[in-house]
Amino acid sequence: MLLKLCPDSPIFDDKFLSLDSLDSYSTDMEAMSVTTDEPTSSEGLFNASDQQFLQHKRGKQLQTDCDSPKKKRIRKTRAKVKSPEVIQKLKTNRRQRANDRERNRMHGLNEALEVLRTTLPNSTEAKMTKIETLRYACNYISALAASLKLLEKTKDRPDLPTELPNPEDYAFMNNFHFEQENEQTEQDSLPSSVVSITGNRCSIPSDYIDVPQTRQHNCQQNISRIAYTPPLQDQLATEMNFMDTIATNAENLNFLEQSIHRQLNNQYSFKQEQEICGSPISPFQSAFGSQNRHLTSEAAMEALLNSVDNRNDQFYNFSSGIQPVTNLHVAYMTPPTSPENQQLCNERLQQQQQSQHSVKAVTATVAATTSLPLTNNFLQQQLIDQLMHNKIHVFSNIMSTSNQFTSSLSPSTLPSSLPESSLSLFQGQFL
DNA sequence: TAGGCCATCTGGTCCT
């Protein structure tokens, strides 16, 4: 009868007190602390050892009483035997009280969850389930952390975009997380192809678990909206004009090199820049500023070496999904503008041919001339797949294009053919 | 009707 009493009920306390009394009574019974007359062995409660122990205790007690006669004598006896019905009643009572506590505990948990649910912004009409609420809260906190980080970073940089991620966009993602800035160096930080957060990366998971498809759809729609939001036009225009500089001397070369670094490290995603240009652009074109730019060989070589030497993986990642490089032709074919630049080109080319990176450079060239899609970590695998798929045809194209490509270069600046080691690499590894 | 979500009961474990 007492089981279903609500704890909030005004009569609950009284009943609960009664339960406590009953339980304490049972505890006393079990603890054999009820003061009664001396028990007799006829009660049959103890075996021989128990009685011996009890007599020993009583002897101690009597001795203590004799030492301090002023103390009131306390006589302890055993509890009376409980009938099976009483034991069952006590057990049931104890279980019922545990159930009440558990019920209250779960109510408290649900109340806290409801508070959390109402605290979170939720554009969906349906009430979030418990697991959804918890995931939402985790992602929401992560998105807020990302926003805070972005605000701090752009506090002193008004030229950087400050569009913040919308926490709701990550509400029902299964494993959205925010990578801290210190996990990567400044030089290595490249813009994400999906969400641009300067110096940080918000990873966008591909899976949504335990979420209705309608909610997934809404979230993905929101993410798409954010992912392709172009940066501020003025900022990007400034950046692009900065990149428009033609390197004609050492100062400008250095200037452009810095620009390339900036472009590679800046906050604009590739897709965003594409929207500004209005047409597909290559990563090199992006690095050099705009689509139809005539590059000096020095600048192109600088860009090539920089990209090949230092940031191949990042660069390919940066250009993931974009049509491969075609400006490499321009980079190689533009004649040096001065004897100094020609010498520089020669030195760079020799370095490139001799270095291990030359293989990567040629790989990129082949990928470009054969229109193979570049992806960061799968470039070689894609080459293999493509070559294996069209072995002879593609290989002949590679050779033809490469020969045509290299034969068009100045003999003084480039070898008459691709490096032998690179060709053998392709032949040996891919075919 | 199957499956998801939820509340509740229950027994076990850990902590004070």
Place this chain on the structure above:
DNA sequence: AGGACCAGATGGCCTA
């Protein structure tokens, strides 16, 4: 010893 916490079991309700 008793309370808090946890996880499994169970049944009810709702929805596609």
